[in-house]
Amino acid sequence: MEQSVLDHAQSVIGYVFQDPVLLERALTHASNVEQRLHSNERLEFLGDAVLGLVVCDLVYRQYPSLLEGEMTKIKSLAVSRQTCATISQKLGFHKLLILGKGMQGTGEMPTSLAAAAFESIIGAIFLDGGFTAAERFVRPHVLAIVEKAASSGHQHNFKSALQQYAQQQLDASPIYRVVDEQGPDHAKCFRVAVELNGRRFEACWGQSKKKAEQEAALMALRELGLVIDEIGGELRLQHSPAAADS
Secondary structure (H helix, E strand, O other): HHHHHHHHHHHHHOOOOOOOHHOOOOOOOOHHHHOOHHHHHHHHHHHHHHHHHHHHHHEEEEEEEEOOHHHHHHHHHHHHHHHHHHHHHHHHHHOOOOOOOOOOOOOOOOHHHHHHHHHHHHHHHHHHHHHHHHHHHHHHHHHHHHHHHHHHHHHHOHHHHHHHEEEEHHHOOOEEEEEEEEEHHHHHHEEEEEOOEEEEEEEEEEHHHHHHHHHHHHHHHHOOOEEOOOOOOOOOOOOOOOOOOO
C-alpha cells in the first residue's frame, strides 16, 4: 500500500499507527491474498469484540437505570452490520479497501465489506494502541446512535426514563401509588399517581397497574418538561434536561 494512502487513512481515523502493517492488514480483503490468514478477517473478529465492549461500557455508564434486556437492545443496534457499514462508508473506508481484481469495478460494493473494514480497523487500533486508543476512535461514532436508540426505547418505557432522570438529577426514586380502581375483578382499571422528591404528579388511568404506571410516568415527564411532542405523534426525551426545578 502506498504511503500516501496510509497517511490518508490515518488522517481519517485520527490515529497514527506505531505499526502501519496492522492498518494495511485491516484494509486487505481476502480476495487480494493467497492465504486468508493474511487478510483482515482475523482483525474483523477482534474488532467486533472490541466494538461490543466499548458500546456496552458506554451504555452501562450512561444509563444506570436500564435493565439488561434494554441494554442489549441498544447494543444490538449500535454494533449491527448496517451501523458499522454506515459509519465505514461515511468515513470512506470502503474506498480504501485492497480488493482482488475480480472484485474491482463490479459495481456497488456490498455493505458487508464496508462493515468489515470498520471492525478490522478497530481491531488494528486495539492491537497497536490498546483499549483506550480503540475507545477514543469508536466512541464519537456510536454515541449519537446509542443515545437515539435509548431515547426510542424509552418511548415505550417511560418508567425507565423517569427512573433514570430521578436517579441522575435528584438522587431519588419515583414512587407509584394506586389512588383509585374501578370495574369488576376480571376487567379492573387502575388510577396511578407518581410521587417524586415530595411532589405528586397528576394521576392517570390504565387497564392494568402496569399500563397505568407507564401513563403516570409519562405524565410526570411531561410536567417536568422532559418530553417533546414531535410531528407524527412521536415523543422525544430531552437527553440533558435543564432540569425541572419547577
